[in-house]
Amino acid sequence: MSIDASPANSPSNEFSGPMVRFDKVRKSYGSLVVLDNLDLEIARGEKVAIIGPSGSGKTTVLRMLMTLERIDRGVIFVDGEPLTSMNRNDELVPADAKHLRRMRGKIGMVFQHFNLFPHMSALKNCMEAPRTVLGLSKIEAEARGRELLSMVGLGDKLDHYPSQLSGGQQQRVAIARALAMRPKVMLFDEVTSALDPELVGEVLSVIRKLGADLDLTMLMVTHQMGFAKEFADRVCFFYGGRICEQGPPEKIFVAPENERTRQFLRACLEAT
Amino acid sequence: MAHRPLVVCAILAFTAGLVIASFAGFREFLPGLLEGALVTVEITLGGSVLAVICAFVAALSKMFGPWPIRGLAVVYIEIFRGTSALVQLFWLFFVLPRFGITLEPLTVAILALGLNVGAYGAEVVRGAVSAVSRGQWEATVALNMSRAQALRRIVLPQALVPMIPPWGNLFIELLKTTALVSLITISDLAFKAQEMNATTYRTVEIFSIVLVFYLAVAVLITVAMRSLERFAARGLARGPAQ
Amino acid sequence: MKFWDWKFTFEILPLLAKAALVTLEATLIGFVVAAILGLAFAIGRMFGPKWLAVPLAGFIEFIRSTPLLIQIFFIYFVFPEFGVSIEAMTAGVLALGLHYATYCSEVYRAGLANIPRGQWEASIALNMSPFHVFRDVIIPQAIPPIVPALGNYLVALFKDTPLLSAIAVLELMQTAKIIGSENFRYTEPITLVGLIFLIFSLIAAAVVRLVEAWLRRRIIHS
Numbered sequence: 171m172s173i174d175a176s177p178a179n180s181p182s183n184e185f186s187g188p189m190v191r192f193d194k195v196r197k198s199y200g201s202l203v204v205l206d207n208l209d210l211e212i213a214r215g216e217k218v219a220i221i222g223p224s225g226s227g228k229t230t231v232l233r234m235l236m237t238l239e240r241i242d243r244g245v246i247f248v249d250g251e252p253l254t255s256m257n258r259n260d261e262l263v264p265a266d267a268k269h270l271r272r273m274r275g276k277i278g279m280v281f282q283h284f285n286l287f288p289h290m291s292a293l294k295n296c297m298e299a300p301r302t303v304l305g306l307s308k309i310e311a312e313a314r315g316r317e318l319l320s321m322v323g324l325g326d327k328l329d330h331y332p333s334q335l336s337g338g339q340q341q342r343v344a345i346a347r348a349l350a351m352r353p354k355v356m357l358f359d360e361v362t363s364a365l366d367p368e369l370v371g372e373v374l375s376v377i378r379k380l381g382a383d384l385d386l387t388m389l390m391v392t393h394q395m396g397f398a399k400e401f402a403d404r405v406c407f408f409y410g411g412r413i414c415e416q417g418p419p420e421k422i423f424v425a426p427e428n429e430r431t432r433q434f435l436r437a438c439l440e441a442t
Numbered sequence: 443m444a445h446r447p448l449v450v451c452a453i454l455a456f457t458a459g460l461v462i463a464s465f466a467g468f469r470e471f472l473p474g475l476l477e478g479a480l481v482t483v484e485i486t487l488g489g490s491v492l493a494v495i496c497a498f499v500a501a502l503s504k505m506f507g508p509w510p511i512r513g514l515a516v517v518y519i520e521i522f523r524g525t526s527a528l529v530q531l532f533w534l535f536f537v538l539p540r541f542g543i544t545l546e547p548l549t550v551a552i553l554a555l556g557l558n559v560g561a562y563g564a565e566v567v568r569g570a571v572s573a574v575s576r577g578q579w580e581a582t583v584a585l586n587m588s589r590a591q592a593l594r595r596i597v598l599p600q601a602l603v604p605m606i607p608p609w610g611n612l613f614i615e616l617l618k619t620t621a622l623v624s625l626i627t628i629s630d631l632a633f634k635a636q637e638m639n640a641t642t643y644r645t646v647e648i649f650s651i652v653l654v655f656y657l658a659v660a661v662l663i664t665v666a667m668r669s670l671e672r673f674a675a676r677g678l679a680r681g682p683a684q
Numbered sequence: 685m686k687f688w689d690w691k692f693t694f695e696i697l698p699l700l701a702k703a704a705l706v707t708l709e710a711t712l713i714g715f716v717v718a719a720i721l722g723l724a725f726a727i728g729r730m731f732g733p734k735w736l737a738v739p740l741a742g743f744i745e746f747i748r749s750t751p752l753l754i755q756i757f758f759i760y761f762v763f764p765e766f767g768v769s770i771e772a773m774t775a776g777v778l779a780l781g782l783h784y785a786t787y788c789s790e791v792y793r794a795g796l797a798n799i800p801r802g803q804w805e806a807s808i809a810l811n812m813s814p815f816h817v818f819r820d821v822i823i824p825q826a827i828p829p830i831v832p833a834l835g836n837y838l839v840a841l842f843k844d845t846p847l848l849s850a851i852a853v854l855e856l857m858q859t860a861k862i863i864g865s866e867n868f869r870y871t872e873p874i875t876l877v878g879l880i881f882l883i884f885s886l887i888a889a890a891v892v893r894l895v896e897a898w899l900r901r902r903i904i905h906s
Contacts, residue, residue, distance in 0.1 A: 236580075238580050238583060238584075271586060274583065274586040277584075278585075281577060283577055284577075286581075287596055287600075298585070298595060298596075299587055302587060302591045303587055347585070351585060
C-alpha cells in the first residue's frame with residue numbers, strides 16, 4: 171500500500187490511490203435493493219474476502235466491477251478512473267465502448283461455473299483473448315499459455331478439452347485464462363462452490379500461490395471461511411446489500427462485534 | 443427418426459421397382475425428367491446458399507444490430523414468414539419488373555426461395571445463438587473481448603452444431619418448394635411432369651417417378667446433414683458442453 | 685402508367701374478398717381432414733400392429749418429404765384415370781389435408797408419448813376397453829398441450845392454399861392472376877393477396893401465442 175509514491179518518481183504518472191473504490195453505489199432489481207449506497211476501498215495488492223448469506227449482494231459487487239451488471243447510482247473507480255463513466259468537459263458521461271474496453275483490461279474474473287469455452291482446448295482457452303484482444307502473436311500467446319497452465323499445475327493437460335477435465339482442473343484453466351490477460355485486479359466469484367469437496371483444495375492452493383507470487387489485487391466471494399481467514403488481508407461481511415462489518419480476519423472470525431456476523435459465522439460452523 | 447433413411451430407402455426401392463415394372467415407356471420419358479431434375483437440383487442448391495446467407499444476416503441484425511437495421515430484419519422475417527411462398531414468387535416475377543428490375547425466371551426462383559427459407563432460417567439461427575449460455579458471453583466480457591470477437595470466435599462456433607438438424611429440415615422444405623417454380627414457366631421436374639402428363643396421361647407412373655426422385659434428394663440431404671453434424675461435432679467440441 | 689392505382693385497387697377488392705372466403709373454406713376443411721387423419725396416423729403408427737405401423741411410418745415420411753404441388757396434381761389427375769371425376773377444390777383440399785396430416789401426426793405422437801405410463805396402467809386396472817381408454821383418458825390429456833403446435837400447422841396450411849391455383853381453384857391467388865391477366869396489371873392484385881396473407885398470418889400467430897400462454901397458465905394451475 172504505497173500512498174507515498176510521488177508523481178516525480180512514478181513513471182507514466184500512475185495513480186497511486188486505492189486500486190478499487192466504490193462510491194455510494196446502488197443497485198436494485200425492481201423493488202429489491204441488492205446494494206445500498208455501498209462505499210468500499212481496496213488498496214493495491216490487497217486481498218479482500220467477501221462473505222455473507224446468499225442474496226446479500228456479494229456476487230453483485232464483483233459482477234458490477236466486471237461491468238456485467240449496470241450500476242444504478244454511484245461510481246466505481248478503478249485505478250483512479252471511473253469504470254462505467256468518463257470525464258468529458260468536467261462532466262461525467264456514460265463511458266463509450268473504448269473506455270469500457272480499456273477499463274476491463276485491468277480486471278480479470280473467475281466464475282463459479284468456470285465458463286470455459288467448450289470448443290477449445292485448455293491451451294487455446296488461454297490463448298484466445300491474448301491473441302484477439304491484446305494482439306499477441308501465436309508464439310507469444312502460446313508461450314504465455316503454457317507458462318500459466320504449468321503454474322496452475324496443468325502443464326500436461328494443454329490439449330485437453332474442458333469436457334475431458336475434472337471440475338478442479340477446469341477451474342484452474344479458468345484461472346490461467348484470466349491471468350493470461352495480465353489484469354491488475356482479479357475477481358473470484360465463489361470459485362469452489364460448484365466443485366466436489368475433494369477438488370476444492372487444488373483450486374485454493376493455486377489461489378494461495380497467486381497471492382504469494384504475483385502483485386495482484388484480489389477480491390473474492392467465498393464460502394470457504396477457513397481459506398478466507400488464512401488468506402485475506404481483510405474480510406467484509408455483507409448483509410442486506412450493505413457491509414455489515416469489516417476488518418482483518420483475526421477480528422471478524424475471532425471477535426466479531428456485530429450480532430448478525432456472529433449468527434452467520436455460527437451457522438457456517440454448524441454446517442461443517 | 444433414427445431409422446428414417448432406412449424406411450425411406452425401402453419405399454424408394456419398392457416404388458421404383460413397381461413403377462419400372464408397370465411402365466413400358468419408362469425409357470422414353472427418363473431424359474426429359476432428368477433434364478427437369480437437374481434444374482430442380484440447381485434451384486435447390488442456389489436457394490439453399492442464399493437462404494443460409496439471408497438467415498445469418500437477418501438473425502444477427504435482429505439480435506445485435508442498431509435499431510433501424512434491427513427493424514429491417516424484423517420486417518423481412520415477418521413478411522417472408524407471414525405470406526406464402528407462391529405469393530412471393532409471383533410478386534417477384536410479376537411486380538419486380540414494374541420497378542424496372544427484370545430478372546431471369548431462374549434468378550427469380552432462387553431469389554424467392556432463398557429469401558423465403560432464409561426468413562425461417564433466421565429464427566433457427568437466432569434460437570441457436572440465444573441457446574449459448576450466458577456464462578460464455580460473460581467470460582468474453584471478463585476477457586475483454588469485443589462483441590464481434592465474442593460472436594465470431596466463441597458464440598457462433600458453439601451455435602453451429604445444434605443448428606445443423608433444423609437446417610436439414612429447412613433444406614428439405616426448400617426442395618419441396620422448388621416445385622412451385624414450375625408455375626413461373628421454369629422447366630423443372632414438376633413442370634416436365636405436368637407437360638408429360640398432359641401428352642401421355644400416364645399420371646400414376648410419371649408422378650410416382652417424380653415423387654420418388656424428390657424423396658431420394660430429401661434422403662440425400664438428410665444423410666449429408668447428418669454426416670456434417672457428426673463431422674462438425676468432432677471438430678468443435680469434445681463431448682457435451684459444461 | 686402509375687405505379688399504384690388506387691381506383692383499380694378498390695375495384696378489385698370485393699373480388700379478392702370473395703376469393704378469400706374460398707381460401708378460408710379450403711383452409712378449414714383441409715385442416716379438419718389433417719387433424720382427423722393425423723390422429724389416425726399417429727395412433728396407427730404408435731399402437732397398430734407392425735404390418736401397419738412400419739409401412740405407415742414410411743408413407744408419412746414419403747408424404748412429408750415430397751412437394752405438396754405434385755401431390756395436388758397426383759390426386760387431381762389420378763382419380764379421372766380410374767373413371768372417378770373429382771372437383772378441383774375437392775382434390776386440392778384432400779391433398780392439403782393429407783400433406784398436413786403427416787405433420788400433425790408427428791405432433792400427436794409427441795403429445796401421446798408425453799402421457800405418463802401410470803395413466804395407461806390405471807386404465808387397464810379399471811378394465812376399460814381400448815376405445816374408452818383413448819376417448820376418455822388419453823386423448824383429453826394429450827390434446828391440450830399440443831394445440832399451439834397444431835395451430836402453427838393450421839397457419840402453415842393456410843399459407844399453402846395458393847398452390848390450389850395450379851389446378852384452377854378460384855381462391856385468392858388464382859383470382860389475382862386472372863385479374864392481372866385481364867387488366868395487364870399484376871402489381872395491385874398480387875400485392876393485395878400478399879397483404880391479406882400477412883394480416884391473417886399475423887393475427888393467427890398472435891392467437892396461437894395467446895392460446896399457448898393460456899394453456900401454460902392452466903397447466904401450471906392444475
